[in-house]
Amino acid sequence: MSKANQTRQFIIEKTAPIFNKKGFAATSLSDITEATGxxxxxxxxxxxxxxxxxxxxxxxxxxxxxxKKENWITVYSDARSQLMALVDFYRKNWKELFESGGCPVMNAATESDDIMPAMKERVKNTVDSWVRNVANILEKGIKENVFRSNINTVEYARLFIMTIEGGVLLSKISDKPDSLYLALDRVNKIIDDEIII
Known part of the structure; x- marks a missing residue:
């Protein structure tokens, strides 16, 4: 890595927690210079x-x-365990997520919606990638003959992400994991009732 790339990476890593906690608009150049020196x-x-x-x-x-989610999921080789691990990730890691300012994707989506078109596009691409990753797990489960073959994998992936992110939002506001747990319980029920054979 070149010196310039090292400096860029240093700036990114030092300011990442600040941007996620304060938001893009509220993070000042002074915050950036103070964090990086x-x-x-x-x-x-x-x-x-x-x-x-x-x-x-x-x-x-x-x-x-x-x-972090991928490392949590790929411990398992079968699709059913991977899907359950995705839900379990949020149940076990919510505190760290909240302490870091919440979900960076949701934070950026909320803040950039109308004022930062380049950021909005980046967020959209990230969410699309998350949907593809979860849909791939569902498709793998269909091939493994553990998930129903007639499910729409993309729709379920979107539903899971929307439900979990909504739970994160409401729990972050109240500083308690109750709403997130409710969302995760609902995702587990959908998996049990509608997806697993």
């Missing part, structure tokens, strides 16, 4: 503007979250 010139020598930093930070935060 770099000058304004150093920041803008590596990024065109704050929006470019924000998009890089979002990608970093979203990739880190998915990697």
């Amino acid at each position: 770099l000058t304004k010139g150093s920041i803008y020598g590596n990024f065109e503007n704050k929006d470019e930093v924000a998009i890089a930070v979002f990608k970093y935060n979203a990739d880190r979250l998915w990697k």
Whole structure:
């Protein structure tokens, strides 16, 4: 990794928690320079503007979250266990997720919807990727003959993500996992009643 790439990565890693907790609009250049110990010139020598930093930070935060989920899921080889592990990930890791400011994808989606079109596109691509990943688990389960063959894998993947993210949102607001647990219980029920053979 070149020196310039190392500096960019340093800026991203140091500011990632700040952006996720404060939001993109509320994170100032002073926050970035304070977190990194770099000058304004150093920041803008590596990024065109704050929006470019924000998009890089979002990608970093979203990739880190998915990697944690992926590591949790891929411990298992069969689709049924992988799908249950996805739900279990949120049940076991909600506290860490909340302490880091919540789900970076939901945070970015909410904040960027009308004011940052480039961020909105990045968030959309990330959500589409999450949907594909969950749909792939469902398709694998169909091939393994443990999930019903007539399910619409993309629709169920979207439903699971919407339900879980809604649970994260309501629980984050109340600082209690109750709503998230309710959402996860509902996803488990859907899996048991509508997906597993």
